[in-house]
Amino acid sequence: MxxxxxxxxxxxxxxxxxxxxxxxxxxxxxxxxxxxxxxxxxxxxxxxxxxxxxxxxxxxxxxxxxxxxxxxxxxxxxxxxxxxxxxxxxxxxxxxxxxxxxxxxxxxxxxxxxxxxxxxxxxxxxxxxxxxxxxxxxxxxxxxxxxxxxxxxxxxxxxxxxxxxxxxxxxxxxxxxxxxxxxxxxxxxxxxxxxxxxxxxxxxxxxxxxxxxxxxxxxxxxxxxxxxxxxxxxxxxxxxxxxxRLRRGAIVEGGRNQGFNDWLRQSRADIALLVTDLPTGPYPYAGTPWFSTPFGRDGIITAWQMLWIDPGLAKGVLTYLAARQATETNAFMDSAPGKIMHETRGGEMSVLGEVPFGLYYGGVDTTCLFIALAGAYAKRTNDYETIRALWPNLIAAAGWMKDYGDSNGDGLIDYARAADTGLSNQGWKDSEDSIFHADGRFPKGPIALLEVQGYAFAAWKALAEMGAVLGDGRADEWANRAETLRALVEERYWMEDEGFYAIALDGDGEQCQAIGSNAGHLLFTGLPSHERARRVTRRMLTAEFRSGWGLRTLAKGQARFNPMSYHNGSVWPHDTALAAAGMARYGERHAVAMLLGEIYGSAAHFQMRLPELFCGFVRETGEPPIAYPVACLPQAWAAGSVFLMMQAVLGLNIDAAEGLVEVNNPALPAGLDRLSITRLKVGDGVIDLHFQRLNGHVVVMPRERSGTVNLRATG
Missing domain, CATH: 2.70.98.40 (Glycoside hydrolase, family 65, N-terminal domain)
Incomplete structure (x- = not known):
């Protein structure tokens, strides 16, 4: 059988x-x-x-x-x-x-x-x-x-x-x-x-x-x-x-397209494989073989990708990370009060301190992402019982952003490793050569990454929204911090002649003017103006970024571009998914459908299991994507990418407090004419949705429905 x-x-x-x-x-x-x-x-x-x-x-x-x-x-x-x-x-x-x-x-x-x-x-x-x-x-x-x-x-x-x-x-x-x-x-x-x-x-x-x-x-x-x-x-x-037979959350199926259904099922099975049920709840381990352990950033992003389908995963991630929040400053661990962990290990070398990763905090973005995910979880579930329990941790995380994350007082979250044993780069692109100036020079620290400012913007905004519900008198202050940061990023990172954002500012405040996929993450947070988002989207959809199998991490022609590198020209499915979700946030649907189709094509060549990354060579007719030799397989945020991209292409958002599912101008990738979502839980209600292509447009129809849940479709 x-x-x-x-x-x-x-x-x-x-x-x-x-x-x-x-x-x-x-x-x-x-x-x-x-x-x-x-x-x-x-x-x-x-x-x-x-x-x-x-x-x-x-x-x-x-x-x-x-x-x-x-x-x-x-x-x-x-x-x-x-x-x-x-x-x-x-x-x-x-x-x-x-x-x-x-x-x-x-x-x-x-x-x-x-x-x-x-x-x-x-x-x-x-x-x-x-x-x-x-x-x-x-x-x-x-x-x-x-x-x-x-x-x-x-x-x-x-x-x-x-x-x-x-x-x-x-x-x-x-x-x-x-x-x-x-x-x-x-x-x-x-x-x-x-x-x-x-x-x-x-x-x-x-x-x-x-x-x-x-x-x-x-x-x-x-x-x-x-x-x-x-x-x-x-x-x-x-x-x-x-x-x-156990299934968590809603089920997504792609009509009669067996290949797409195989991809959805394999991705769901890979998430299930990597999720470990801990005392604090389910947590997606990052990937096998090297990263079969809780990672802060990976866990948060995977939970965010799956949030609309299975919000219980986000609850487990938030609860686990809150329990391991730093309370002291330690250079070896790269920790400071309120900071959220990057990685934890249980082996002998970690226990002895031969490596710092027993409980390591050297991720500049994880603390901001922790708050931002909590805000997204609150909107998706209206579970303010959990948010109240996490509130002291969220306030402590905000304290880290304010008191420790900005080392030079310029209003931006930055990093410089505290000990030589730590990671030299502490964003998601954490290889040693991933951050550089347009001429290839490595920047002096502390470094303020572009996407981290977006995460911080999302964090302050989420904190303000949650604080308003909880009656915290600091909500307006947090909302003002978000808008101040928005203005600062638009002023200091934008390169008008490039129509794009710099990937970072160095320790002298000089722009690192390399053109990278970091800007796609900024779109995901909703920080840029609509006009600048439009220009970034347009450039990211050119052959500079598009390999035909997804978006490259670095634009073709940039210094240090190498399609076989770890972060300087390869394709990471989760990176493409975040950029696509960012484009969708600004109303783009058809380009997102195209990118989803490209990532699906990649998955088909990898037996429906997307690896951590693959090489960024241009797609050639009749040839498969080129594998990266030591990529983790399976990898949690690679497996979760299809679900974030599906949410983006459908224009689907859920507001549990209102008991509302919104679908705005949905689209479907080429070759997929029908899609169904069953057992979608919203507050105390459950709804089934059916999407179908009719006369060149995609329409959504509710099927089974119970409890208090409404559908609002536009476009």
Whole structure:
């Protein structure tokens, strides 16, 4: 039954390197696995990780001393199971006879649940004779911190203890320099013929036409009794079947366009995969493999992308970040009172302070975004019970903006890292070479990024709106701050001769006049005048930015432009989505529909799963977009991009206090003539909407409706 949901990756099995460029990821909570297309873990970037520690660094299957020949493999569309189908190469002679290639079907099927890896290896003999089947697992556990896996060299590390072998189990353990003993245990449902610290060898007698199952578990801490594996597999499968049916929020479907529906479903499944239910509520981890942890900026933007569909995600993000708001100034952590965290890690190196990311605050934009998201959440839900609970945190965040965010008193939010161990650039484009002058020079600090001023404008405005509802006498002051900041940005960042905004101001107040996608984020916040927004939109839709697969982060022809770079000419789906939503805010619909179509085209080439980023080369007829080699996949804000762009292209806004859904001049991308939204919750009401293209226009019709919710359609 599950095979009907599979996304298969099929390739000619020519050599052992086939399929290794894209790792297969599974995740549950803080535990995730990345492996190759055979399901093998062979060190490098792959492994079984929990709380930023690799607890299984090798786990490879061979049949008759050879890797089996892969037929197909993939992760199910709901991201619950990985399955690899393979067959044997010629088996070595056993008793004078050898089995030919292609008579044995092997299915490796696995999932992660409750901090454990569960795998079933099913072997079926389709030959005309009985088979003696030699099967071997090679394994190891290096307990590497994720920063070691990423390449950081440690001068010292703790002690790896000799593995303990017990019948069908091998237990690995490591005592770190932090004094914490970490263990993992590998257990088999059948007794191996030989079991060592790194190898389990089996010899199965498999009659013709018969099948045999081997169950394997890798648990953190101690293993259960080996004879329980079969029962546990089937018991947990039942619970997984219930989990895969769970859906949060509204459902969006694209009529009869199966490809678009596949993209919507895959994106929703990727969000579900990356969301972890924490004590404070659901939180979208940023991405696998490197960023499977809460990030402030990523969590906020992902929650904002999903806000109209599933506002509960924003509530979880806001509550989690409020609980980790800084209360002291610490240079190593880049913290100051009221600041919202950038990143948190749980590995040994973070605990010991070898890296600053145990709880790190080096993001200049996250605090502003925290307040702005709270305002958007309040409007979407009218949940002022939550806003009241968060109000002290929101006031503290505003205090950081006023007292710490503006280091030189010029009215702009800026940054300069407080310690050499921190990030040198602290906006979303945080690579070392992402902010520069028009001639390529790097600016002196402190740096005031363009988009951060937009976030700050949105924050002051949101604080004023929430304060007015709560009866806070400072609401007018906050509204005035927003308008003062608007005027300051328009005066100091606008380049009339370019018809565009500078990406930043340096420490001398000089414009960094590179032309970048940062201006698209400014549109998203609603800061620019309509005339300037129109000019920015027009330029962003030229070939300078448009690759044909989405918008580049840096305009073609700028100093440091490189379509293969991380931030200087690549395409990030979330960046394109924010710019598109910004254009839509100023009334643009058809160009947004065009950009949505381009991003959909990109998704189709990436098997409907958008990566973190891809190269910004121009689209060529008949050629796919060019992948960025180490992009995270899946990535939360890449997966959320389609939903923000759908909201933008439909001109859809929700005001829960008024019980109102507004649809203003909706459009649809080419090839999509119908779209439905079901179970859209607004206050105490629920409404279903149907969009359809008629006579060259897109119209919206309400379907089912309950409670107090109204639709207002214009355009």
């Amino acid at each position: 599950d095979d009907a949901y599979s996304t298969q990756v099929t390739a000619a099995d020519t050599n052992d390197q086939d399929g290794l460029e894209t790792l297969m990821a599974l995740k549950d909570g803080d535990t995730f696995l990345v492996a190759d297309h055979w399901g093998d873990v062979k060190a490098g970037a792959d492994g079984l990780f929990d709380k930023d520690t690799r607890l299984l660094s090798r786990f490879a299957l061979t049949v008759g001393r050879a890797r089996p020949s892969r037929l197909s493999s993939g992760v199910t569309k709901d991201n619950v199971f990985f399955t690899c189908h393979s067959t044997n190469r010629p088996l070595p002679p056993m008793g004078g006879r050898s089995a030919p290639a292609g008579v044995l079907h092997l299915e490796r099927r696995r999932f992660i649940w409750d901090r454990r890896l569960f795998e079933r290896v099913r072997m079926v003999n389709h030959g005309v004779e009985d088979i003696l089947l030699p099967l071997t697992f090679e394994f190891d556990a290096d307990f590497a911190d994720i920063f070691q896996v990423r390449g950081t060299v440690r001068p010292q590390q703790g002690e790896i203890h000799p593995p303990v072998i017990d019948g069908r189990r091998v237990t690995f353990s490591y005592t770190g320099l932090d004094g914490v003993k970490r263990t993992s245990c590998l257990a088999f449902s059948e007794p191996p013929a030989r079991l060592s610290a790194t190898r389990a060898e089996f010899m199965f007698s498999l009659p013709r036409g018969r099948s045999l199952d081997l169950f394997v578990e890798c648990g953190l801490d101690a293993c259960d009794q080996p004879d329980e594996e079969r029962w546990r597999w089937h018991s947990i499968l039942a619970r997984l079947a219930m989990r895969r």
